[in-house]
Amino acid sequence: xxxxxxxxxxxxxxxxxxxxxxxxxIKNFAGNAVTIVKGDKSVNALKLMALMQMGIKxxxxxTVQVEGPNEDSVAAAIENFLKANL
Amino acid sequence: MALDYRKCAExxxxxxGGKDNIISAAHCATRLRLVIADNSKLDTKALxxxxxxxxxxxxxxxxxxIIGTGTVNKVYDEFLAVTGLTAATKDDVKxxxxxxxxxxxxxxxxxxxxFVPILPAIVASGLMMGIVEAIPKFIPxxxxxxxxxxxxxxxNTAFALLPVLVAVSAARVFGGNIFLGxxxxxxxxxxxxxxxxxxxxxxxxxxxxxxxxxxTVNQVGYQGHVIPVIxxxxxxxxxxxxxxxxxxxxxDLFVTPLVTVLVTAFVTFTIIGPVFSVxxxxxxxxxxxxxxxxxxxxxxxxxxxxxxxxxxGLHHMYNVIEAGMISSxxxxxxxxxxxxxxxxxxxxxxxxxxxxxxxKTKSVALPASLSASLGITEPAIFGINFRFMKPFVAGMxxxxxxxxxxxxxxxxxxxxxxxxxxxxxxxxTGIPGIPAINNIPMYIVELLIASGIAFTIxxxxxxxxxxxxxxxxxxxxxxxxxxxPAPSVVRCAAGELLQPCKGRVxxxxxxxxxxxxxxxxxxxxxxxxxxxxxxxxxxxxxxxxFDTKHAITLEKDGMEVLIHVGVNTVNMQGEGFTSFxxxxxxVKAGQRLLGFDREAIKAAGYSDVVVMLxxxxxxxxxxxxxxx
Numbered sequence: 001x002x003x004x005x006x007x008x009x010x011x012x013x014x015x016x017x018x019x020x021x022x023x024x025x026i027k028n029f030a031g032n033a034v035t036i037v038k039g040d041k042s043v044n045a046l047k048l049m050a051l052m053q054m055g056i057k058x059x060x061x062x063t064v065q066v067e068g069p070n071e072d073s074v075a076a077a078i079e080n081f082l083k084a085n086l
Numbered sequence: 087m088a089l090d091y092r093k094c095a096e097x098x099x100x101x102x103g104g105k106d107n108i109i110s111a112a113h114c115a116t117r118l119r120l121v122i123a124d125n126s127k128l129d130t131k132a133l134x135x136x137x138x139x140x141x142x143x144x145x146x147x148x149x150x151x152i153i154g155t156g157t158v159n160k161v162y163d164e165f166l167a168v169t170g171l172t173a174a175t176k177d178d179v180k181x182x183x184x185x186x187x188x189x190x191x192x193x194x195x196x197x198x199x200x201f202v203p204i205l206p207a208i209v210a211s212g213l214m215m216g217i218v219e220a221i222p223k224f225i226p227x228x229x230x231x232x233x234x235x236x237x238x239x240x241x242n243t244a245f246a247l248l249p250v251l252v253a254v255s256a257a258r259v260f261g262g263n264i265f266l267g268x269x270x271x272x273x274x275x276x277x278x279x280x281x282x283x284x285x286x287x288x289x290x291x292x293x294x295x296x297x298x299x300x301x302t303v304n305q306v307g308y309q310g311h312v313i314p315v316i317x318x319x320x321x322x323x324x325x326x327x328x329x330x331x332x333x334x335x336x337x338d339l340f341v342t343p344l345v346t347v348l349v350t351a352f353v354t355f356t357i358i359g360p361v362f363s364v365x366x367x368x369x370x371x372x373x374x375x376x377x378x379x380x381x382x383x384x385x386x387x388x389x390x391x392x393x394x395x396x397x398x399g400l401h402h403m404y405n406v407i408e409a410g411m412i413s414s415x416x417x418x419x420x421x422x423x424x425x426x427x428x429x430x431x432x433x434x435x436x437x438x439x440x441x442x443x444x445x446k447t448k449s450v451a452l453p454a455s456l457s458a459s460l461g462i463t464e465p466a467i468f469g470i471n472f473r474f475m476k477p478f479v480a481g482m483x484x485x486x487x488x489x490x491x492x493x494x495x496x497x498x499x500x501x502x503x504x505x506x507x508x509x510x511x512x513x514x515t516g517i518p519g520i521p522a523i524n525n526i527p528m529y530i531v532e533l534l535i536a537s538g539i540a541f542t543i544x545x546x547x548x549x550x551x552x553x554x555x556x557x558x559x560x561x562x563x564x565x566x567x568x569x570x571p572a573p574s575v576v577r578c579a580a581g582e583l584l585q586p587c588k589g590r591v592x593x594x595x596x597x598x599x600x601x602x603x604x605x606x607x608x609x610x611x612x613x614x615x616x617x618x619x620x621x622x623x624x625x626x627x628x629x630x631x632f633d634t635k636h637a638i639t640l641e642k643d644g645m646e647v648l649i650h651v652g653v654n655t656v657n658m659q660g661e662g663f664t665s666f667x668x669x670x671x672x673v674k675a676g677q678r679l680l681g682f683d684r685e686a687i688k689a690a691g692y693s694d695v696v697v698m699l700x701x702x703x704x705x706x707x708x709x710x711x712x713x714x
Contacts, residue, residue: 012656
């Protein structure tokens, strides 16, 4: 398993649209299980609804865990996406 | 059945009025975006009926056909193949759309387009010229040094050869070859012609001339002129483009530039130059008259209405006058007026910044006033003064007083003669204008008058409005509405969703947000609301209410639903929104979930379309959207 931490810088956090874009991005990596952890809650990153319900805000640090055949490259791609968008 | 892209493209093409009627084509995530020459040749009825076209509308000069994600690019490829057009980017389409602007708008926009890009050259030269000319006033010996003579040459280069800069910039604006433009500009200040500034040294009969057919052309350059240069280059670009289109490609490379320069040169020296340099002299004389008439009343009026012209975006036109003044007389007498008007906006905005208690207003007003003091007034005017109106009026009064004062002032030049009060550059006002002005103490007094009066008046007449509480709909009782059978708008194998808000239902593709429209968050619909209440689309469970109260998620029988009020409304931070339910609540169809203030959303500048999506539509079967 590969995991990394990321602190949200977008002032409005992961609300509807960024969540949708994130899920879409992660859908590109079929075969890899992506989990997003914040505090004691964790969700499957493909579940848009669950992701939005985490209420992730600016300044929150999330942990992204990737498990799968090409977890290194997938984790790197997700990290880039987060940096670029959130 | 999958859409036949080729057939779709062919049918679209057949209703567009022929290939010549299509200026350009591009596509975005969902739409085919076309710029059409003549909308009356379109058969919009038939277009709407083409299989694959889900809707169409005309916006900003573009005809937009909604086709859908994943499909539009394929139809687009076929469309290019069918029409033989080349691919255009969205920017090309926008540029083509801009060219459909009404002629008068284009004419007003042109001076700004031409003069703004050359501002760095003008500012550099103008400020240097101001400084170089100011030093001898304090140290007279400096005027005799080689340094003075050298710096003077450097400083006046841009003005002495201004037609060249204008010509290059104009060629770029009008879409011609900039090097040919440079040739036209250079020709108009050719060293073999008599320098226009020295014409006075010649007696009437001494000026050499050419006999060119019926025309007698004086061999005099166009130093100090800008309008004839712009028009000459406009002609050049028109000729060049026409030739590119009509000359066979084999000989285009040498025939087009040759003929372009020849024709332009002839018409410039025989007609455009003589006619429009006279016209330009009238314009300058008119401007000069305006700001000196009636002991400065004209200046005061100009100072008062100046900010209006900024609001309308017309102030770039003054660049023509200012550049003309500098290159013909060396003094830009318009600048003190502009400076008074701009600095008064600074004063008024500063008053608001200091007086207001609303942090949001303060955080806009302070930097805006600072920027206005440096001559960039748009943030102050649009962000504060014009919005509250009273500070804007205060600014107009301050600007008028400052301008009136300025019109009474004179200055002394390096040679000790009395000259008009003005600047050696254009494009700088306020504090940065100080080095360019020929009478610095009086300029500072002028700025203090303008800003002081504006500040005082704004301070007295402007009062902060009490922050309006978002009028929360009085619906504290979250009981289900009495029998309001809402129609079904989304259906799937697991159940159906009723319309969540009163208003007009629109297809997802028409939601004014690419992410929603493209279905990235799931399939669904939009509602253009008639009232600010969102009700439950089914009997189910509230799974979350956003902190910002602009969106809510619900769940029933495996259907996950997001109801999102407006686009980008997350930025309103909950202001104007009320929620009637909490996470985990069991709700009945038609029960009130959220209230929102449509006026507040509009005031914040966002769309208030209510979006309802099945976020897990990919996992559901038989999803169907829209009214039955």
